[in-house]
Each structure stands twice: as C-alpha cells, then as structure tokens.
Amino acid sequence: VGDAALAAVGTTWSLYFFTIGFVQGSCAGFCIPLAQSIGAKDAVEFKRYFWNGVWVCIVMAVVVAVVAFCIFYFLGLTGIHHHSEPKEGQIKVACVGDSITYGHGISNWEKNNYPAQLQGILGDDYHVANFGHSARTLSPDGDRPYIESEQYRLSLEYDADIVVIMLGTNDSKPANWVDEEDFIKKYDDFINSYKENNPDVKIILCTPAKCYLPVKDNYGDLDIRSEVVDVIKDATYTYATTKGYNLVDIYA
Numbered sequence: 001v002g003d004a005a006l007a008a009v010g011t012t013w014s015l016y017f018f019t020i021g022f023v024q025g026s027c028a029g030f031c032i033p034l035a036q037s038i039g040a041k042d043a044v045e046f047k048r049y050f051w052n053g054v055w056v057c058i059v060m061a062v063v064v065a066v067v068a069f070c071i072f073y074f075l076g077l078t079g080i081h082h083h084s085e086p087k088e089g090q091i092k093v094a095c096v097g098d099s100i101t102y103g104h105g106i107s108n109w110e111k112n113n114y115p116a117q118l119q120g121i122l123g124d125d126y127h128v129a130n131f132g133h134s135a136r137t138l139s140p141d142g143d144r145p146y147i148e149s150e151q152y153r154l155s156l157e158y159d160a161d162i163v164v165i166m167l168g169t170n171d172s173k174p175a176n177w178v179d180e181e182d183f184i185k186k187y188d189d190f191i192n193s194y195k196e197n198n199p200d201v202k203i204i205l206c207t208p209a210k211c212y213l214p215v216k217d218n219y220g221d222l223d224i225r226s227e228v229v230d231v232i233k234d235a236t237y238t239y240a241t242t243k244g245y246n247l248v249d250i251y252a
Contacts, residue, residue, distance in 0.1 A: 168207075
C-alpha cells in the first residue's frame with residue numbers, strides 16, 4: 001500500500017486508543033453497579049442501572065456522531081453541497097471540477113472553498129455555484145469520471161452563463177492517463193456538452209494546481225503523478241490558446 005498509506009494508518013492510533021479506552025471504561029463503569037445489584041438480588045436497582053446505562057450510551061453515541069459530522073463538515077470531508085437558487089437577473093457561474101474546486105480538506109470549508117470566495121469577490125450581480133466533486137476525472141474513461149457524477153448533471157441543469165472548469169489532476173493517475181492528444185480531445189468533448197446545453201455559455205479554463213507529492217514509484221496513496229500534472233497543465237494551456245478560451249493559470 002505504500003509508506004504514505006501506512007503512515008496515515010499509524011497516525012490514527014492515538015484516536016483509536018482514546019475511543020476504545022473510553023468505550024471500555026464506560027462499560028466497566030456500568031458493570032460495577034449492575035454486578036452489585038445482581039449480588040444483592042435487587043431487581044429494581046438492576047433495571048434502573050441497566051436502563052440508565054442504555055440511555056447514557058444512546059446520548060453519548062448521538063453526541064459523538066454530531067461532533068464527528070460537524071468536524072467532517074467543517075473540513076469539507078462530507079461531500080455535501082449547498083446549491084441556492086439564483087435570483088432573477090443574476091449572472092450564473094458554474095464552478096466545475098474535482099476536490100480542489102469542492103474544497104476538500106480545507107478549514108471552514110463552507111466559506112473558504114474557492115467558489116464561495118469567488119462569490120464574495122464578484123458580488124450580488126453574480127450567482128456562483130460549486131459543482132466540485134472529489135476524485136473525479138475529466139476523462140469519461142477514468143476510474144471516476146466527472147460526467148457520471150450527480151454534480152455534472154446538476155451543473156448542466158443550472159444552465160450557467162459562465163462555466164469555470166478545473167479538471168485534470170486525477171487524470172494523471174496511471175490507470176487514467178493515455179497521452180496529451182487524448183486528453184485534449186476529451187477536454188473538447190467535455191466542453192461541447194456545456195455548449196450544446198447553452199450555445200452562448202462562456203467557458204473559462206483553469207490549469208490544474210501544481211502537485212507537490214513526491215515523485216516515487218507508488219506516488220503515495222493518491223496515485224497522482226506530479227510529472228503528468230505538468231503535462232496536463234501544458235495541454236490545458238495549449239488547448240485554451242488554440243480555442244480562444246480564457247485561461248486562469250492556477251499552476252503559476
């Protein structure tokens with residue numbers, strides 16, 4: 001699985017030990033009065049301690065679940081989207097992409113993902129929607145194609161005036177990458193699906209962000225290859241220049 005994956009497992013040991021110790025301690029704590037009531041043959045006290053224990057466990061489980069959900073949501077790890085309805089007259093901007101667009105793993109995800117930041121910059125004349133979906137590929141032949149996601153369908157239904165596309169990072173994986181020519185052809189097909197939906201749509205392309213994963217045999221557990229991301233960056237630049245699309249250089 002690679003040393004990165006093993007290291008990730010190792011870092012969870014403290015949390016695992018805390019959780020197991022907490023559960024074991026709680027069970028042991030409840031077992032003492034239960035055992036005492038059994039020894040005293042006090043059925044009333046036994047039932048009271050038993051049901052008190054059940055209710056405490058339920059409350060603790062709910063609290064832990066809520067806290068865990070809040071943490072995951074705050075860090076953008078839930079995959080949840082908030083698609084508000086645009087107001088009449090607003091220019092609709094669809095941000096299409098993978099986890100970088102979605103904001104996976106960033107603190108205060110709801111405010112700090114880039115579409116939310118873009119909304120603040122553009123103001124009330126625009127309605128910016130986040131259609132990012134983690135781990136998705138531009139290629140329809142990839143391991144997790146964006147066009148097979150719910151966010152792709154919703155982005156088409158949104159009927160945007162402007163579509164900002166940042167895809168390609170996950171296409172760098174060995175199982176997904178063919179060559180630059182194949183990538184450009186699939187990029188063209190992908191953009192045409194939005195132009196067929198709305199012939200007047202304005203397309204803005206973004207290069208993939210620079211990959212800082214170390215270059216080694218297994219490229220870590222993400223399998224993203226930094227040297228191929230470089231090729232995809234150049235391919236995106238070439239394609240945008242050839243087709244006359246506006247380009248945002250995220251890589252720079």
